[in-house]
Amino acid sequence: MNKIWVIITREYLVRVKKKSFIITTFLMPLLMVAMIMLPVYLANKAEKECTVYVLDENDYFIHRFHNTSKIKFEYPSGELETLKKRCVNGECDAVLHILAGNQSNHANLFFYSDPPLSLKGGISDQMDEIMFDHSLQKEFQIDIEKYKMLKTTSHSDIQTVQIDEEGQGTNRMMELNRVVGMLCGLIIYMFVFMYANIVMRSTIEEKSNRIMEVIVSSVKPFQFMMGKIVGVALAGITQFVLQVAFVLILLVGVGMALPAMVPEMASATGDVASAEVVGTAQSDIFSNISAFYSFPFSTIVICFFLYFLLGYLIYASLFAGIGSTVDNETDSNQFVLPVSLPLILSLMVIVTGISPQSTLVRWLSLIPFTSPIAMLYRLPSRVPAWELGLSLLLLAATFVLCVWLSAKIYRVGLLNYGKKVTWKDLGKWITGKW
Amino acid sequence: MKIIEIQDVVKKFGQQCALDGLSLSVEQGCTFGLLGPNGAGKTTLIRILTCIYQADGGTILFQGHPLTPTDVARIGYLPEERGLYKKMTVSEQAIYLARLRGLSRADAVSNLKKWFRKFEIDSWWNRRVEELSKGMQQKIQFIVTVVHQPDFLIFDEPFSGFDPINADLLKREILELKQRGATIILSTHNMASVEEICDDIALINHGRVLLEGGVNDVRRRFRKNQYTITLEGDTLPAGEFPEELFEILSHHTEGYHTILLLQATPDTGANALLDYFIHRHTVLSFNEVLPSMNDIFISSVQTQNKNH
The missing domain is CATH 3.30.70 (Alpha-Beta Plaits)
Incomplete structure (x- = not known):
């Protein structure tokens, strides 16, 4: 027992002290937050205000465009050619030329230096609206002001409520269920793969280093394998916890800095497309804040760690077994691919956005090799307690089986050099007929 | 008194029979040469003695009782295929291996320091293993083999890869261990060192003992x-x-x-x-x-x- 502890300590410290560990621990969250924040920031900040000269052959659109934070409309008098020249001189960013007569819904947008991509959409949205209002008025004699008022007041608000067996409801966001499930599944996939791979690589390294025999003459191969698996797991958990903490700190920091960075977001009222989306998404989240708080976080966190741990243990022990059979990493592919196939399959299923309540996901959440990902995907939606229990039980049993199998392979594979191992050999090693 | 008694040990790898009913015994305090051509089964036998392999048949007695993994902790084993973690420092590595052999951290450090001083390699303490030459690494490997003061040692091809100076140093260390009463099994192809160091030998071939006895007896037998x-x-x-x-x-x-x-x-x-x-x-x-x-x-x- 004491020796296992010595092994765990070494495996843990070696990993945690590595430069790459420290870098990935802090860089990954930074990248993640940047990936979330950058588009928002860019959409709002990078686009400067554009000045557009409007030249309408019908004079209908004159003074009907309204200025936004992104587009400023001006209606100078003059020929198209002079306006174009002024555009070339940099007095405006674009010239909008609306054609005459029954072509009044056609327009040319002249620009000299590239305007932001959203400019065309922003103008066209406004043109549509103006034409629609015009038609309403003309065809149906509708009072536009009244119509607009009606339009803003007739706004539906659907609260999604998930009910339990007694019909008691809790405020839920259906989308939130899906997103949280997908996120948990993804994280488990990444960590299981990453750390199981580390176990395999380090086993191969110990073989090619020829340190293996020195070690297994002092400790049992099983002790060594388990020590390594646990040590690496602890390093993985350390990294995960640090990353989560770091992401939270970053998000809080960014959240505080955000209003200053994107002033429009606070007052986003029917602006240009991007700001609008962000704005509504945000107000949606805040309006559903009660849904957020009623989310079964404790269950998810506990299950996340259970599935994370068991999933890792299963794959790490299998990968340790694989690592022990080969002399170099390239030879390991023939075993790695079939073993990791279930993991990849379950990831593909959740990424396609198939319903968590579907039969496929239900089965995958019970099958041990896929359940760490599939069950987490399903968990935020309703999962009967017995299914969760069964899934965990099967997973734990599979873990014991995998460790047993891998230990058999491991103790033979360790000192097997040179000869390439086949599936048939593995069978012999497991049954002890080698 | 016999420290190791091997009786009819059989070990098969698939169809291939590595040990075919091998029997031999080693006296306490004796330096025992395990000889044989490549593929004779020497390393297999040693791996059975260190409980890395399990025998398919036969018995092995260690000081009169069946060999258990706990006994292996009292064995110092220098394998033929020996390596070190390249990225660790010499001291971390040596302490780690010493602790795996059952020493506490404090004992490991004090024993190691003694050996490092003896081999005049104190200055390597904080160096990384990858910076060391092969001969230097061999010294470290020897030290971690004997650091827990085992009274039973197994050296598998200890001289391979050593330059003459280090080989001589190693020979002197083995003789010193012998004088202190340790039992030593020496598997080697270096026959000159066998004559110089060993008391008894066993020559094995095709998984069986071909020849056994005191070095002088055997030589006399072939006079x-x-x-x-x-x-x-x-x-x-x-x-x-x-x-x-x-x-x-x-x-x-x-x-x-x-x-x-x-x-x-x-x-x-x-x-x-x-x-x-x-x-x-x-x-x-x-x-x-x-x-x-x-x-x-x-x-x-x-x-x-x-x-x-």
């Missing part, structure tokens, strides 16, 4: 009734030699001495030879020529392979 005699004078004595007693295989002179290599006839003893010369010449020295372990190794293995 060919040959002697060297050194006579005064720088010329070969003139005249006929009695064919019924011996024949001269070779002769040469060194300064004022003449050295003869004699093949005595089967019935002739050493005294009869000496008696013949002592009455005719001035005899300066007289020795029996025993075959070297190298000759015995080659001839025995070749004979068996031919019969196989």
